[in-house]
Amino acid sequence: MKFTQMKPDQIDLDDQRFRIPSFSSLGSLIPSIKKAGILNPPVVTTRSGKIIAVSGFRRIIASRKLSLPMIPVFVLKETSDREAFKIPLYENLSVRDYTPIEIASIIKKLHDFGEPPQSIVRTYLPLFKSPPKREVMDVYISIHHLSEDIKEIAYKKQWPFSTLELMTNFTEKENKALYPFLKAMSLNKQKQLIENLFDISRKRDISVQDLLSSDEFSFIQNDKSLSSVQKAEEIFELTRQKRNPLMSMWRDSFQKACENLDLPEEITVIPSKYFEGDTLSLKLDFKSRSELKKSIQKLKELSDKKEITLLLDPLSHD
């Protein structure tokens, strides 16, 4: 590779064949280049008479923004796309791990550049700490085809491979319908919402957009008094209820039974996780011996109430 200086404008950034898409902003790159210049020169090459970037897209964009007259570059001599692409691939890998969205894009590009599937599976998947299996490669290629909106959320919230894989089962329309809610949620809720909506839609054999346009969901979406975050929250709750109706009823009845017992603030009854165990736990807060005595007395009274059995089998009165 030849080292030289070049005007940033000379480089055709429209040709992005070697670009590993990034949803991150230029962030600290501009001040860093402003202060120290480009320490790691981008790599460029020629295609159809134009100079195009092989690596360092963001550095070139930043230097254009800073109106730098010249920047240092390495010029890659004539080589195949497949070989050239390995430069940005390894360059980034030497400083950080790729996110699943980036891996998806890399795998797709390697595939399109003619890298044989065996080589992608055996050589590249292990580089990305992914299981070296053909089926994993195929999932990454499907992930690459997700909409840009969804990929951006996934990139920013660092969705794991399993969530992305599930997302690939949704149609494009379903992806679109989901986007506004996902945007306003935390990672954990995003994962659960996707899983729950998928399960409900498959169980009922209806699409996610049909589900989301059903009366109950539409009601929330059209409620002008709610912010987008509140709407997302309500949609999340409703989905959870619909996914596990009996457990939701069970949980509500349990809470009602606790309320009916009129427990003092310092006494809490805690059910087992998902009501899977057969014991309840009791939490008792106290600051003094007298408070403890008072609570114990209260507990004695409570244990005589027949409603206490409702805590163990909250739906038994139905």
Place this chain on the structure above:
Amino acid sequence: MIESKPQIERVFIEKSSSLYPLSEKVLNNLGDIPQQEVDDEEEVREYLRLVKDPIGKGKKMLLLKSFKGDFIKPCPCTPHYLGCNYFIINADLNCPMDCSYCILQHYLDNPVLTVHVNTQDLWAELDRFLKTNKDRFLRIGTGELGDSLALDHLTERSRELISYFRDRPRANLELKTKTTHIQNVMSEKPAENIVIAWSLNSEKMAAAEETLAPPVRDRIEAARQVQSRGFRVAFHWDPLILYPGWEQGYSEVIEQLSSKIDPCRIAWISLGSLRFPKPLKSLIRKRFPSTRIIYQEMVNGKDGKFRYFKPLRIKLYQKVVERLITHIGDKVPLYFCMESKEIWKKVLNKEPGSKEEVEYFLSLLPRFDAD
């Protein structure tokens, strides 16, 4: 009764294992099928990594190899739920049938059908194992990491196992299957400690979820024949699945069972409901896109496996147990696979304190002469 034999497309023979008598036997029984010698198992694994559906493909390929590890292991069961102290013999691994819910899809790290051909090592290990455990009843079987009879037409392993265990009456050998491959079993002399078991489901679930497995009526017919030959039989209602019409579906099969099988010669019946670890859910989704069984109301159990919400499980079990007792009486030992003590108590009104108690309860012989 239709006998469906697996479609093996290719057989791999580990170089160092080609001279074992069992290798020869399997190759003879296989007939004209492409063979390939491999240095080791890794070569097959590597091949399967490059195919789109390694699990599906692995079910059509057979590997003959010798096993270097322990053939006999305690059944891993599942943490936090009550086990039954079962032992498993890892003679053959994997299964040519393709049930959507099969745990082996997730559990086995090599999806190829595997026959361990170093049988002499197995007998030696069994000798040692039975000697060490000579003072207790044992239940031991080959049907945990595969189907006990699915490859039996190739290996004829059932015959050797039955012969071996016939003289060791304190150990109950269970051969567990969904197939109707009973030819070899039928040619053997029965013994009280040899139990041939079938996994059952409703016909609807069998047709929808148990690809390549015979209809349930054929399994019951095979059990009838084996029972009339003099063997004790057992049944595993596992996994019981909630689907629209489950009550009717299970009732029908229980009625059929009771009309064909003599309950006095049923060694045990186990019950278990659908459960799976999270990674299996995505595998099922991918490999069986039309299945709906994974979308019922489930919770993440104490062992990290998804299972039906407890009140649903209790209802499912109570109904099935009630039908079983109505049709086959209350003398056949019923037990749960991977369930909590609470469920034992609520459904069977039994409170075994430990897996040893379960083991003892299932190993008592015979059961009906007291009446």
